[in-house]
Amino acid sequence: GGAGSGMMWCGRCAGEGVLVSLTKAQKRARRLEGARERPPPPPGKATPCKACGGVGLVATADGELPPPRDDAPSVAVVGAGIGGAAVALALQQRGVRVALFDKDAGFASRKQGYGLTMQKYSGGNALSALGLRLEGVGSNANVSLDANGRELGRYGHSTLDGVEDETEGAGTASSDGGRNVHLPRQALRRALLKRLAPGTAVWGAKFSGYRETTALEDSGGGGRVFLTFEDGTTRGPFDLLVGADGIFSRVRRQKMGEDDAATVSGGDGTTRGKVAGTRKDANETVVEKADPALSRGASGPARSSGPAVDPFPLRYLGVLVVLGICRGNDHPLCSHKVFQIVDGETRMYAMPFTASPDGDGCLADDDASATETGTETGTETETETGTGTGTGTETNRPGAMMWQLSFPVAERDARVLASGSPADLLAEAKRRCGAWPAPVPALLNATSPSNCAGYPALDRDPLDANALRDFRDAFSRESRVTLVGDAAHPMSPFKGQGANQALLDAVQLARVLARTERFSPPGVERRMGCARVFPNDAENGGASDVALALAAFEETMCSRSEEKVRRSRDAAAYLHSEAALAEGNCVRAHAAAAATGNAEDAS
Template sequence: MPDHASAVAVIGGGIAGLTLALALRREGVECTVFERSPRPAEVGAGLQLAPNATRLLHRLGVAEALRAIAVLPRALRIRGWDDDRPLATTALGAACLRGYNAPYYTVHRAQLHRVLREALGAGPLRTGHRLTALTENPDGVHLAFASGARHRADVVIGADGVHSVVRARLAGDAPVFSGSSVYRGLVPADRLPWAAGDPEIRVWPGPGRHLVCYPVSAGREVSFTATVPAGAAGEESWTAEGDSAELTAAYRGWNPTVTRLIAAADTVRRWPLHDRESLPGWVTPRVALLGDAAHPMLPFLAQGANQAIEDAVTLAVCLGRTAEADAPTALRRYQELRLPRTRLIQRGAREATRFLHHRGSPGPGRLHRTGAAADPHGLAGLRAMEWLYGHDAEAVAAGAIGEPSTAQAAS
């Protein structure tokens, strides 16, 4: 089959790849997105979108569609694993909007994917394309797919996740198992009387494990994520069903809110948690990594998708506003801007397990004294997130290039 061509080829049609395609289109850069699955996956559970990502998504034109599927949680509240008492609070909701000029949303991952897909349109997306070979030359990159299709691009971006085929060409590393597996479930909100009040994110840190829940689907469902220790990674699949009895046993003795939440789920899905060691670099002259392909991180800071969105906008600005035919400079600039920040967050996600699983962290009594008592409204907790939520990846990238940012657009 003859080669087709585009300026940028994006490998992976998930949240990272679709966001990049939208951002590239805004910058006037032609791209094609190749997704290995023949159709979009409707599985998955909840996702937290912090202001550092939502301000960028709004500028890409999906603010209205995002509001229709999202929940605006009033606060993030840490609670006692055994007695459910409030221990510490971070204000979100209106306080977050005032402080960071962008919302903190909770969404269903599949619904966010649909919003991005519909905003992009079918034209740039090629489903059922599994990459089998990548050859980089000084004048471009040649791609071959299992279907026999071939494609040539000036630049190739690997946005194909923690098991990235593109990353395998740049690094000989492998995913690192965290020692934990995660169960995810969705529960209709009407089964949970306590979920009918003000929406919030609830986090229960506990001995060797933790559980997080929050409303999604415009409040119609509650998504939860529960970690359990695991001696071996086992099967890794987004669609593999978990053993509800095993999950129930893992949280036996926890407070009734947690145990009733778990019992209310009809099914749960389970997969082991992996990240990778940080790479010294993600780019070659014409190939770059993005999102989980570049810096897969554990979900314990709820920043995986947010950092992929930051990556996407940064990369699009670098490619769109760097002199034409100077892809190597654009990719190097992208790496210089993103590597230090994502490395810090990736490391922080690993370190968060000490707190979430009570490994060398303050116990619940101290948390109660220094958290809920010292900052009852959670405003200090919100201000402490300035380094994360206040970051404007587009403005930083535009500043590095020496051009004015388009951040005056609706945020």
């Protein structure tokens, strides 16, 4: 059952974490209506479940994941990133069989991003609902300066009235402590994967397409999904396929009917870059199309002879992002601070990466010529907390830092830079910011090219749930394919929401599926206060309970992520404009909105 898994659904709240009831107004209305025949209103009050502390999980007796029953449903998840691993864990905690497929040869085959921030109200809550408590580095202030070193504003715990000690609020922070936590992406990913049942992750499985039957065709009364891979093998049947394969998702391409073409939308709203048969990702890696013979997207069998196009194409945001990891230094801005320096076009953002000076093994030597160890090799030098000592022994030295440089550039130039050598990216960063105020020059000089990468910032317009599941079409309605994370709602990195939203997707998907007959945890009793199960009208030609559950999840996911996508896109614009230079002891969005008189831009 994985290392220290030990969690399963709470029997009192059926894994929801809350108990629901009618509000006083609803109870009063029911009494006044008397015995009139009408469906009871949906409960309008929710309180945390005392049995599980509001997380929806309790510890198992043997410290292992609950074993799935013999007839347990099976789910295929494509993509073993943060979203895919979280989906697998949430489902296994509810007794579902899961196979997690990833094209990489192993966990450490390639870099999986750099640092991230677990937001206390989103990712932090989702981690608690997955039974995880991770430690990382806290920050007590966010400081903004211009390229001349003039402070534009600051906010955070150390800036509050009555806080006299500037170090207060700094140090180690935990994901369940009500604070934002900075940690390596790989530390979070490792923690999720380690808690899965042995054999869940299938590495080196390059997904190429799926074939789907629905309850309309399947005499067994439920949808079935078969997966094919580039080596010619087929796996299945599965009760559900979850596409968690990132911004260039193959599952999405087939789901949305985009079998023969790929498009990227320009910042002006035009569509261009259509390449029949293949396409290239942000690193100029060719991504082949899914086999059209296997295609059944959201609307069933292909109904058009021409190529289909995703109605929400990838959109280049006009900005190239360059990332780096390096050793910190004694500058005050490197001491448990998040800081950014802007000049009205270029932006340098930096945050704590790990408490250890060597990045928990990412940075092996003082001379910044580190080879990739620890995080990238999967050795025990990386701790799940992101605060371990790694291979270094200088416990008194400053912790490692991550920096993010971004600047406007034409899309073609952005792709050339991103696909070039890391040394060229680092040289471009030094050319642009090498003379900026401290500590930027020192951080750039301490960065090895091996710890540097770049990519064009892309997103998509917010996804409409009806595009995933059209109830006017029976095949689309009953489809057993859905999306999570960047496959569903890619967004720019400038609000730090991508991983947080993927974790929320995972928890919410598992919870709604548990409210169906097929996916209900074995032996669960939905007592007073538990969320209602979805009705099943499949035998009468109506919607099945699984279809209703997936539709509810997709609607929630799309409505929740819509604002995050929009505000992340807005941030890509104002952070690289004169608006970023507005003064104010608040987030840059608020300062920019106040300067421009547009309050709706604030977040």
